[in-house]
Structure formats: C-alpha cells, structure tokens
Amino acid sequence: MDSITVHGNGPLHGEIPVSGAKNSAIKLMAASILTDQPLRLTNMPRLADTKFLGRLLRSFGVEVTENGHGSEQETLFHAAEISSTFAPYDLVRQMRASFNVLGPLLARTGHAKVSLPGGCTIGARPVDLHIDALTRLGASIHLEEGYVSAMAPGGLRGAEIEFPFVSVGATEHTLMAAVLARGTTVLKRAAREPEIGDLARCLVMMGANIEGIDTDTLVIEGVTSLSGGDWSVIPDRIEMGSYACAAAMAGGEVRLTRARPDLITALTDKMTAAGVEIEPTDDGVIVRRDPSVRLRATNVATEVYPGFATDLQAQFMTLMTTADGVSVIHENIFENRFMHAPELARLGADISVHAGEAHVTGVDRLKGAPVMATDLRASVSLVIAGLVAEGETSIGRVYHLDRGFERLEEKLGACGADIRRVKGPPVEGPDDDH
Ligand SMILES: CC(=O)N[C@H]1[C@@H](OP(=O)(O)OP(=O)(O)OC[C@H]2O[C@@H](n3ccc(=O)[nH]c3=O)[C@H](O)[C@@H]2O)O[C@H](CO)[C@@H](O)[C@@H]1O
Numbered sequence: 367m368d369s370i371t372v373h374g375n376g377p378l379h380g381e382i383p384v385s386g387a388k389n390s391a392i393k394l395m396a397a398s399i400l401t402d403q404p405l406r407l408t409n410m411p412r413l414a415d416t417k418f419l420g421r422l423l424r425s426f427g428v429e430v431t432e433n434g435h436g437s438e439q440e441t442l443f444h445a446a447e448i449s450s451t452f453a454p455y456d457l458v459r460q461m462r463a464s465f466n467v468l469g470p471l472l473a474r475t476g477h478a479k480v481s482l483p484g485g486c487t488i489g490a491r492p493v494d495l496h497i498d499a500l501t502r503l504g505a506s507i508h509l510e511e512g513y514v515s516a517m518a519p520g521g522l523r524g525a526e527i528e529f530p531f532v533s534v535g536a537t538e539h540t541l542m543a544a545v546l547a548r549g550t551t552v553l554k555r556a557a558r559e560p561e562i563g564d565l566a567r568c569l570v571m572m573g574a575n576i577e578g579i580d581t582d583t584l585v586i587e588g589v590t591s592l593s594g595g596d597w598s599v600i601p602d603r604i605e606m607g608s609y610a611c612a613a614a615m616a617g618g619e620v621r622l623t624r625a626r627p628d629l630i631t632a633l634t635d636k637m638t639a640a641g642v643e644i645e646p647t648d649d650g651v652i653v654r655r656d657p658s659v660r661l662r663a664t665n666v667a668t669e670v671y672p673g674f675a676t677d678l679q680a681q682f683m684t685l686m687t688t689a690d691g692v693s694v695i696h697e698n699i700f701e702n703r704f705m706h707a708p709e710l711a712r713l714g715a716d717i718s719v720h721a722g723e724a725h726v727t728g729v730d731r732l733k734g735a736p737v738m739a740t741d742l743r744a745s746v747s748l749v750i751a752g753l754v755a756e757g758e759t760s761i762g763r764v765y766h767l768d769r770g771f772e773r774l775e776e777k778l779g780a781c782g783a784d785i786r787r788v789k790g791p792p793v794e795g796p797d798d799d800h
C-alpha cells in the first residue's frame with residue numbers, strides 16, 4: 367500500500383493542467399452499454415476508478431481500449447454484444463458509481479443483477495431513489511443477498527418521476543435508463559451538476575432526445591437505439607478546486623489550465639472572500655497569494671450544485687486551518703464527511719465538530735506528522751496541509767487519493783512542492799475499510 371510524503375517547503379509557482387472529470391467519465395463509461403456502436407471518450411482521466419469500471423465493463427463483454435498519454439488520453443468502449451448482465455460484489459464494492467450500470471444494462475437487455483454499491487464511507491448512502499425511479503420506469507426489482515435483480519422483459523416505459531430531494535446518482539442513473547424507454551419520461555427535482563449536463567449532452571450526441579439539460583426538469587423522449595461517437599470529458603472541477611486550494615494554502619502563483627472555473631464559482635467566491643487572488647485566463651485561472659499575509663476565516667455550507675460542492679469541503683477546511691479567526695463549515699450533503707478533521711488535528715489544526723458543523727479556529731502553523739487518508743477528498747486535503755506543515759507529513763492509504771487524482775505528485779512537484787510517493791505492496795483498489 368503506497369503512502370505519500372510531503373515536506374512543507376514554501377510557495378508554489380508553475381502550471382497545472384486539469385484532467386478530465388472523474389465524476390463525468392465514470393457515468394459516460396456506463397453510457398457506453400446503451401449502444402452497440404463504439405463510443406470514444408477523449409480527455410479521459412486514468413484513475414483507479416476508471417480502471418475498475420473498465421474491468422467491470424469488460425466483464426459484460428464490452429471492449430475497452432486505452433490510447434494516448436497526457437492531454438491525448440482517450441478510451442474506446444465498444445459494447446457490440448452484452449454477454450453478461452451480472453455485476454458481482456467484488457467489482458461493485460470498489461466504487462459507488464459502478465451501481466449505475468444497472469439502468470443501462472436493463473435498458474439495453476431487459477435484465478440485470480448488480481451488487482449493492484460501496485464507495486467512500488462518508489454517510490449511509492442508500493440507493494432507494496435509484497430503485498424507486500427504475501421501478502417507475504416499469505422494471506420489476508428484487509433485493510436479495512446484497513444484490514439488486516431487475517427485469518423489464520418488454521422494455522422500460524416512460525414515466526413522470528419527481529425525486530423527493532436532489533440526488534446526483536439517481537438523476538444520472540434514471541436518465542441513462544429513460545433514453546431507451548418507450549415514451550416520455552419527465553424527471554423533476556433533477557440534480558443540475560455539470561457532470562450530468564456532460565452525460566446528457568453526450569447522450570444527445572448519441573441520438574437521445576433530452577430537453578431541459580442543466581435545469582432541474584429533464585424531459586426525455588425515448589428512442590429505440592443509440593449510436594456511438596466521440597465525446598470529450600469535461601474538465602474536473604473538483605481537481606481544479608483542489609489545486610486552487612493547494613496554491614492558496616502554500617502561497618505563490620499557480621496557473622490552472624484546461625479548466626472550467628465557471629463551474630466552481632461557489633468555491634472561488636469564498637476563496638476571494640478569504641483573501642486569495644483569482645484571475646481568469648483563456649483556459650482556466652491564475653491563483654495567487656502572498657504567503658506573508660494570513661487568509662481571513664470564511665464560512666461555507668455545502669449544497670447541491672450550483673452551491674458549494676461537498677467534494678471541496680475537506681480542501682477548504684484545510685485552507686481555513688491557518689486562517690485568521692474562526693470559520694464555520696456546514697456539511698449538508700453527507701452525515702459523516704468530517705473524517706479529515708481528526709487527521710488535520712494531528713498536524714496541529716484546531717477543529718471541533720458537532721454533528722454537521724465544524725468550527726475551525728485558525729492556528730499560526732501546522733507541524734508534519736503521520737496521518738491517514740480516510741476517503742478520496744479527505745486524502746487530498748491532507749496533502750494540501752502537508753504543503754505548509756513544518757517537517758514531514760506522511761499520508762497513508764493513498765489508494766483513496768488514486769481513485770480521483772491522476773499524477774498528483776507530478777503535478778504538484780512541477781510547481782516546486784516537495785512531494786513523493788513511497789511505494790508499498792500493491793493493492794487492488796479501495797478496500798473493505800473504504
Ligand atoms: C447532491 C450532491 O452533492 N451529491 C454528491 C454525491 O453524489 P452521489 O450521487 O454519490 O450522492 P447523491 O447526490 O445521490 O446523494 C445526496 C444525498 O442523498 C442521499 N440519497 C441518495 C440516493 C438515494 O437513493 N437515497 C438517498 O438517501 C445520500 O445519502 C446523500 O445524503 O457524492 C458525490 C461524491 O462525493 C458528489 O460528487 C456529489 O456532488
């Protein structure tokens with residue numbers, strides 16, 4: 367199991383290219399099941415999550431071919447025939463999004479058996495909304511021994527579905543099933559995250575009929591088949607926001623390229639309020655901060671898009687650990703997403719957590735220590751803290767980090783960070799303690 371070692375060594379200077387979005391890529395990959403034609407995804411991140419989902423797709427008979435390096439990375443998915451519709455526990459437990467193959471398998475073949483999902487243990491994370499929505503589309507669903515068995519021998523049929531609250535996963539999942547359903551589906555209180563817009567636009571490119579993209583009401587007119595095509599994955603707003611926080615924490619000047627800052631104004635507005643300079647450029651932003659001036663404590667509350675993303679909460683909390691004053695951070699999406707707080711405390715941060723609210727009292731400095739990555743975004747928040755902590759910070763269980771950040775050491779190292787990976791025995795991916 368690898369670990370990452372960081373020595374706090376002052377400001378960052380340089381350029382970081384932002385990769386394609388994990389949370390878009392993994393849903394687009396699942397969409398490749400919907401067609402017997404090849405779907406080529408460009409700007410594909412190479413991550414543990416895309417690797418594991420690729421393995422799952424291969425087990426259904428999908429051909430998966432990776433090509434190119436760096437900004438040229440692409441993957442071709444060809445589901446000419448689906449030879450299996452069974453997604454075993456061992457492949458699904460590794461990452462939550464693999465559950466989202468259920469809808470596409472069902473829409474394409476009329477049946478599927480998929481294990482209940484795993485994913486980061488940041489809350490209970492049930493899938494009742496997914497199951498209710500697929501049932502409304504005409505699927506007959508049974509839960510047995512940790513598996514969801516779904517049948518729709520005569521095909522799915524359109525329905526009007528109003529989600530009781532906003533769910534990114536349930537919106538994407540139902541959308542993928544509805545594009546091949548008979549008739550019209552209306553999804554109300556749909557999530558509007560940019561990765562859902564990316565998925566919907568790709569489906570339209572493949573021949574789907576979807577209106578209301580980027581709004582909270584999606585109207586889908588089912589079609590009998592979809593074609594393939596080429597699609598470029600949108601830039602990863604969470605990766606961009608994480609490096610913006612890294613630059614703001616260490617100080618200096620970092621240019622983030624191939625990015626979409628318009629997708630994370632909720633973060634950049636808060637960073638500006640805290641005293642970070644954010645300058646838009648043609649293809650991203652420059653993040654600038656004078657390290658001799660302390661940031662101002664700033665409050666945030668996580669919300670559905672376009673609010674402050676839960677996936678950036680840990681990184682912003684790290685930024686506040688050395689700010690001047692007390693910041694209050696509300697986590698409104700997940701009930702257990704402050705696991706980074708005790709780890710940051712090991713570096714000297716002063717954080718108290720009460721239910722969904724954390725109070726961060728800024729300290730003068732952090733000091734390096736061994737810490738443990740507890741989930742994907744928590745792990746990058748510890749790397750960010752390590753950039754300024756005196757001495758050595760060693761972060762264990764970085765397989766969490768590898769799920770969502772490609773070449774992190776290389777990208778931060780190119781800006782002057784003293785960061786290196788210490789190789790350990792290989793792990794197959796996020797494990798049972800995930
Ligand atoms: C709204 C939101 O910000 N969603 C985040 C969520 O997406 P993800 O798709 O994982 O989660 P959802 O958006 O579905 O979950 C939102 C909330 O609804 C609950 N829920 C969800 C589905 C369901 O069937 N029943 C149910 O009760 C969840 O437990 C959670 O409290 O985690 C991802 C990974 O961190 C983030 O990228 C998404 O931004």
Ligand SMILES: C=C(OP(=O)(O)O)C(=O)O
Nearest residue numbers: 461462463485486677742
């Ligand atoms: C927690 C995440 O992923 P997952 O939903 O797969 O656990 C994430 O992307 O931050």
